[in-house]
Every structure is written in C-alpha cells, then in structure tokens.
Amino acid sequence: MAAAAIHASAIVDPSAVIGEGASIGAFTIIGAGVEIGAGTRIGPHCSVTGPTRIGRDNHVHGHAAIGGEPQDKKFRGESVRLEIGDRNVIREFTTLNRGTGDGGGVTRIGSDNWLLAYTHVAHDCVVGNHCIFSNNATLAGHVVVGDHVILSGFAGVHQFCRIGDHAFIGMGAFVNGDVAPFLMVAQDGYGRPRGINAEGLKRRGFDAERIAAIRRAYRAVYMSGEALDEARAKLAELAEGSDDVRLMLDFIEGGDRPLLR
Template identity: 45%
Template sequence: MAEVAVHPSAVVEPGAVLGDGVEIGPFCHVGAQVRLDDGVVLKSHVVVTGDTRIGAETTVFPFACIGEAPQDLKYRGEPTVLRIGARNRIREYVTINPGTEGGGGRTIVGDDGLFMAGSHIAHDCRIGNNVILVNNVAIAGHCVIDDEVIVGGLSGVHQFVRIGRGAMIGAVTMVTADVLPYALVQGPRGQVDGLNLVGLKRRGAGRAELAALRQLMSALSGGSLRETARARAAGEVSPMEREVLDFILAPTERSFLAPQA
C-alpha cells in the first residue's frame, strides 16, 4: 500500500476519502464529500468539492476547479454528483461542474481523457473515453460527447448537442447541432467537411470501411437525413455505418449538422 502524501498547506476536510498513493500538493482544498481513488495527484492550488469522485491515476494540474456548483440559474443547491474516470489529465484552470436536478443530477466523465488548459465541462454532460478538449473549449450543459472525440481549441458546443464517436471539431468552431460519428466539422458556424480520416485510420479502418462511410455520407447529403437513415438501416451495412445510422435515429434535442452535397 502506497502512502498518502498531503502537503502541510493543503486542506482536506473530514470525511474525504483518499485512496492509496494519493498526492495532494500545496494549497489544494478537498471537500468533505470527495473521493480520490488510488494514485490521484492534485498538483497544487486545486479545488475539488461537492459529491465528486475522481478515478485512479488521474492528475489534476494547478488552479483547476472540480465539482463546484453548476453555472445554472435554476440550480438551488440540491445534492447532485460528479463522477470522473481513471487516468485523466485535467490541466490548468479546467472547470468541471456536477449535475442539476433538472438534468438528471449527474455529470459523467469517462477514462483516459485529456482536458487542456481552460476547458470547461458544464452540468449534466456525459463525456466518453479518450476524449480530448483542447485549450479553452467550452462544453455547455446536457451535452453528450462520445468516445474518441477531439474538440479543437477555442471551440464551443451548444447545450444538448451530441457529438458522435470519433468525430473531430476544428479550432474556433461553434457547434449548434448534433455531429455524426466520424465526421470532421469546422468553421465559425460548424459545417460537416467530410470524414475524420486521420482518426478513422488510427482506429484501423480499412479502405472498404472508409469507402462505405464516404458513400453513406454522400447519401445523407440529400433529402431528409432521418428518412435516408431509416432506409439505409433496413439493409446490410458495416459496423461503422450502423453506428452512424443508430446515432441519427436516436432521440435528440437538436437538429443535425448534415453532410454537404
């Protein structure tokens, strides 16, 4: 069992649970309801508060604020939670808020994410595994960001938007509608600009899979997106095509960023 190391200037409130090998650096503040799993490191000047759990081997860098009250005027102090997975890197000045009663009461962050300096995850979001938010990205409330998504620096994601697995959002992009899995979106008001080919190749997608996805995107660029998706879903499709079609046909609060003809 590795010893817990708490700097003398840090404040750890009674009730906080610290796993084996936790390191809490200078001038950190850990609240009474917080649980830090094995190997979590708070570098310095980090605030972790509320009903928050941070998964094993996650590192939080200076001046991050994790678990503080949501930035929602409807929030009245009701008990809600924040759950962060393992092996995340949460860089300087990152803010991650817990849920609200109106949004289900839970903000969930997966494993192996990289949340760069100044990025923000708002209340009631669900963030998948291996997600990268580049510097100063703002994710509004109630968003769903699936696995392996990359959001470029200075980008914003509107509340209730879903971003499908493997999509990539270019820098300085405002995303106001759902983004299909594996899509590449960029522009001041984001538009689909093809497939995230780099990400797909990293995942091992072969030529046949890429050709099928290109054909699907072309088919989706004309007419009703949902009607086209229903028709395609009735036939034989590849696993990645099926993922895109299921994403389109799932319930959503937003419209879609459709592929361009």
C-alpha cells in the same frame, strides 16, 4: 502502495476519502464528500468540491476547479455530483461542474481523456473515453460526447447537443446541432460538416473497407441534397453491410436536437 501524500498547506475535509498513493498539492482545497482514487495526483492551488468521485491514476494540474456548483440559475443546492473515471489528464484552469437536480443530477467523465488548459465541462454532461479537448474547448449543459472525440482549441458545443464517436471538431467551431459519428466539423460561422475524420480512423485501426463504407454514408446524408428522411432511408440500406454505418444511423435516429448538416 504508499500512503497518500498531502502537502502541509493543503486543506482536506475530514470526510474526504483519499486513496493509497494519491497526492494533494500545496494550497489545494479538498471539500466534503470527495473521493479520490489510488494514485491520483491533484496539483497545487486546485479546488475539489463534493459530492465528487475521482477514479485511479488521474493527474489534475494546478489551478483546476473540480466539482463546483452548476452554472444554472435554477440550481437550489440539490444533492448533485460529478463522477470522473481513471487515467485522465486534467490541465491548468479546467472547470468541471456537478449536475443539476432537474438534469439527471450527475456530470460524468470517462477514462483516458485529456482535458487541456481552460477547458470547461458544464452541468449534466456525459463525456466518453479517450477524448481530447484542446485549450479553451467548452461544453454547455447536457452535452453528450462519445468515445475518441477531439475538440480543437476554442471549440464550443451548444447545450443538449450530442457528438458521436470518432468525431473531430475543428478549431473555433461552434456546434449547435448533433454531430454524427466519424464526422469532421469546421468553422463556418457555426460549424458545418466537412467530410469524415479519415486520418483519425486510420490511426485507430480502421481499414480501407470500413472507411469507404463510412464515406458512402457521409455522402448519402450530407452531400446528396436529399431531405433527411430520404437520406435516412438510404443510410438504412447502407447499414445492412456495415456496423459503422449502423452506428451512424442509430445516432441520427436517437437525437432530440436538429442534426448538424
């Protein structure tokens, strides 16, 4: 693989590690403690602050701010970091912050994600793989996002909330509770569940039987009118024949925030 290509106007700290075939654009600043994997492209006018590790074959577009200090008044300069996987697309003016000393110390973003313009991932968040964050989508601190999650434009997620695998958050929805796997959430003041993400599941190869089981689980929890304990008991029965329903049940039972219902 070819050597890294660094524009003459870029500023790269001597301690930074730049992988083979990586490129650094004009007027970009790469700070101390930064590792950039092979084949990753960093566009013009970006800043990457360490400790930050970026994997292979990512594409960071212009004016992104990667690895900045957490926006937390309690932060006192502790050694905290940001870790980014492989093959992510990070568009213009995206901001990704490092963790905090009392929040785990690390923000993690997986692989094969698309983070579109002006998205923000705050301190101590964990983002899975194959997610799409549309323009201006925002995560507050300590949010956990599963795999194959879509956040539409201007969606916002409250701190400490969890978003389960395959969930779809609609445009402008504000999420202030946990969103179980497979759900769709739409704007209604704060976001509220509005069915399952059936179209997205079909695109990912879920057959009619699996989708029907997920739909039955949704009805048990979100449409039955029963108290959550009663709905969980019904969900446990449904989970005996479905790994997908088991995933929903495990998610609901593992949260500290209220479930968004």
